[in-house]
Amino acid sequence: MQNITATVVSNDEIADRIYMMKLDVGEFHVKTPGQFINIKLKTRFLRRPFSVCDQNGGVLSVVYREVGAGTRDMTRAKAGDCYDILAGLGNGFCLDNSGKRPLLIGGGVGAAPLLLLARRLAERGAEVAAVLGFNRKSDVILTDEFAKYCVRVAVTTADGSHGQKGLVTDALGGAECTYHYVCGPRAMMKAVAERLPGDGEYSLEERMGCGFGACLGCTCPTRGGHKRVCKEGPVLAKGEIIW
Amino acid sequence: MVDLGVELAGLRLDNPVIPSSGTFGYGEDYAGLYDLNILGSIALKGTTAEPRRGNPLPRIAECEGGMLNSIGLQNPGVDAVADELLPALKAHFNKKVIANACGFSTEEYVYVAKRFDACDNVGLIELNVSCPNVSGRSVGGDPNALFKLVSEVRKHVSKPLLIKLSPLAADLSEIAAAAIEGGADGFTLINSPTGMRIDPVRRSPVLANGRGGMSGKMVFPLALRAVYDVYSRFRVPVIGVGGISSAEDVVEMMLAGAAAVEVGAANLVDPFACKKIIESLGPTLERFGFSSAREVVGLAAQTSKT
Ligand SMILES: Cc1cc2nc3c(=O)[nH]c(=O)nc-3n(C[C@H](O)[C@H](O)[C@H](O)COP(=O)(O)OP(=O)(O)OC[C@H]3O[C@@H](n4cnc5c(N)ncnc54)[C@H](O)[C@@H]3O)c2cc1C
Ligand SMILES: Cc1cc2nc3c(=O)[nH]c(=O)nc-3n(C[C@H](O)[C@H](O)[C@H](O)COP(=O)(O)O)c2cc1C
Numbered sequence: 001m002q003n004i005t006a007t008v009v010s011n012d013e014i015a016d017r018i019y020m021m022k023l024d025v026g027e028f029h030v031k032t033p034g035q036f037i038n039i040k041l042k043t044r045f046l047r048r049p050f051s052v053c054d055q056n057g058g059v060l061s062v063v064y065r066e067v068g069a070g071t072r073d074m075t076r077a078k079a080g081d082c083y084d085i086l087a088g089l090g091n092g093f094c095l096d097n098s099g100k101r102p103l104l105i106g107g108g109v110g111a112a113p114l115l116l117l118a119r120r121l122a123e124r125g126a127e128v129a130a131v132l133g134f135n136r137k138s139d140v141i142l143t144d145e146f147a148k149y150c151v152r153v154a155v156t157t158a159d160g161s162h163g164q165k166g167l168v169t170d171a172l173g174g175a176e177c178t179y180h181y182v183c184g185p186r187a188m189m190k191a192v193a194e195r196l197p198g199d200g201e202y203s204l205e206e207r208m209g210c211g212f213g214a215c216l217g218c219t220c221p222t223r224g225g226h227k228r229v230c231k232e233g234p235v236l237a238k239g240e241i242i243w
Numbered sequence: 244m245v246d247l248g249v250e251l252a253g254l255r256l257d258n259p260v261i262p263s264s265g266t267f268g269y270g271e272d273y274a275g276l277y278d279l280n281i282l283g284s285i286a287l288k289g290t291t292a293e294p295r296r297g298n299p300l301p302r303i304a305e306c307e308g309g310m311l312n313s314i315g316l317q318n319p320g321v322d323a324v325a326d327e328l329l330p331a332l333k334a335h336f337n338k339k340v341i342a343n344a345c346g347f348s349t350e351e352y353v354y355v356a357k358r359f360d361a362c363d364n365v366g367l368i369e370l371n372v373s374c375p376n377v378s379g380r381s382v383g384g385d386p387n388a389l390f391k392l393v394s395e396v397r398k399h400v401s402k403p404l405l406i407k408l409s410p411l412a413a414d415l416s417e418i419a420a421a422a423i424e425g426g427a428d429g430f431t432l433i434n435s436p437t438g439m440r441i442d443p444v445r446r447s448p449v450l451a452n453g454r455g456g457m458s459g460k461m462v463f464p465l466a467l468r469a470v471y472d473v474y475s476r477f478r479v480p481v482i483g484v485g486g487i488s489s490a491e492d493v494v495e496m497m498l499a500g501a502a503a504v505e506v507g508a509a510n511l512v513d514p515f516a517c518k519k520i521i522e523s524l525g526p527t528l529e530r531f532g533f534s535s536a537r538e539v540v541g542l543a544a545q546t547s548k549t
């Protein structure tokens with residue numbers, strides 16, 4: 001974990017109420033995709049956790065959905081504003097497990113951490129495929145970016161306004177993969193876990209007090225005992241998760 | 244140079260700043276962040292006889308100027324703490340720690356407190372009779388029950404014994420008097436008072452457990468008042484805790500009568516909070532015209548009225 005004063009480089013609405021914030025983090029390097037940062041906002045007491053979406057040099061990006069007071073506050077950030085962040089939190093995905101043809105499955109803003117994963121897996125020579133699911137066309141994010149690193153990107157929308165109509169689980173058919181990585185709403189992840197044979201990893205979300213293991217605010221039961229989502233997670237192996 | 248040293252129930256501390264129970268685990272998550280030996284002491288996570296899993300999720304909610312938690316005393320049990328975690332902590336912290344003993348029966352409190360009493364790096368025992376997150380009426384709200392509990396624990400414990408109370412008791416003085424009569428050396432004030440948040444979308448409480456303990460800046464005046472009342476009346480050692488996030492808060496708390504202070508939720512928001520407070524405490528005391536931390540204790544407390 002590192003405590004950094006990050007400077008906002010840009011903060012743009014990339015879909016309906018979904019923003020991409022780019023932060024200058026200096027020397028900091030994201031060790032593993034799936035790790036998250038915890039942002040201190042002046043107007044809120046607790047920090048707000050966001051998965052790292054991508055990193056280019058000293059600039060790290062997060063993609064966030066405006067859902068409450070904290071994220072609303074973030075939408076007002078301008079280039080040059082500073083945030084106190086804790087970076088390098090959580091375990092992240094295990095890239096060594098991917099095999100030759102990993103499949104990435106993202107739901108909504110859950111697609112965000114999978115982008116850096118796609119990139120790092122592609123750099124290692126894996127043939128990465130992605131299935132990204134959204135509610136409607138106005139929610140669709142990052143598909144062009146995924147296309148840069150993936151051999152195949154399938155997009156679904158629940159209302160059929162973009163890509164294939166349906167849920168991500170409707171687009172898994174025939175997807176032969178060596179391993180899978182999933183991030184999205186819990187119900188979607190559960191459906192994927194039931195549908196996809198084989199092993200995979202899932203990124204969980206819980207309300208957090210600290211984000212670095214101190215408060216036990218995020219401890220969830222798993223088949224491997226109790227785990228802190230912020231420290232032993234947020235990424236858990238499929239076999240450990242109790243849905 | 245301002246002398247930051249204080250005395251707490253016979254224990255000498257290099258400075259009055261102590262991370263509070265439940266916000267610092269057993270030190271392990273902070274050990275890599277800064278040299279823990281700069282701390283006055285460390286108050287360990289509330290510990291029961293048996294391991295406890297704690298409450299269902301969500302356990303955390305937020306409010307203006309603070310947070311709510313319903314951890315539910317998740318801990319590995321006193322045997323693991325005494326046999327493994329306390330010895331392991333010595334590698335990172337070479338001073339005495341404060342053990343936080345919890346229980347659901349007199350026997351359990353006695354067992355936990357006895358085990359801690361036998362640990363060489365425990366300097367003081369905090370008897371937590373005020374956890375807001377476990378079911379059952381807490382003995383901390385009933386003077387008779389508290390007197391019996393403290394008397395019983397006192398028989399088995401030779402280390403200083405501070406009772407950690409909730410500020411919500413109708414008559415805090417009566418509760419405190421009962422604890423002192425039972426043999427308590429002093430108090431830790433306050434444990435987090437219970438509160439609630441409701442999610443209008445789900446139309447139900449945010450916390451799975453419904454209620455949770457409130458902490459953070461917003462409880463500071465409540466904690467300060469509790470310290471002031473109890474210290475003014477009894478002049479016993481008090482650790483002031485609740486909403487402290489700056490050296491100014493420490494000074495205020497000590498003026499009310501706190502011999503030392505604990506910092507809780509502020510550590511969760513800023514893992515370096517205690518370090519920053521300690522670093523600015525000297526200059527802050529100086530600014531208010533003090534040459535030592537010790538001399539501040541109780542200066543603003545009420546002189547006894549007859
Ligand atoms: C490890 C992790 C990674 C995340 N990554 C992303 C991401 O990449 N993009 C994104 O849009 N969102 C992400 N989230 C969710 C994001 O943290 C919440 O949407 C955000 O905290 C909401 O803050 P708010 O003030 O707008 O909402 P409010 O509802 O006003 O927040 C109140 C409290 O609840 C907490 N909270 C509310 N919703 C959530 C939630 N879904 N998960 C955890 N805590 C919540 C807040 O942190 C705050 O403490 C992530 C959460 C976790 C735990
Ligand atoms: C996450 C969390 C866990 C806590 N666990 C304990 C505990 O195990 N035992 C205890 O006596 N107090 C516990 N507390 C209460 C704190 O030690 C402290 O008394 C209270 O939070 C008020 O201080 P603060 O406002 O500085 O946080 C906990 C508080 C928090 C926020």
Ligand code: FES
Nearest residue numbers: 209210211216230
């Ligand atoms: S959020 Fe504090 S331990 Fe995970």
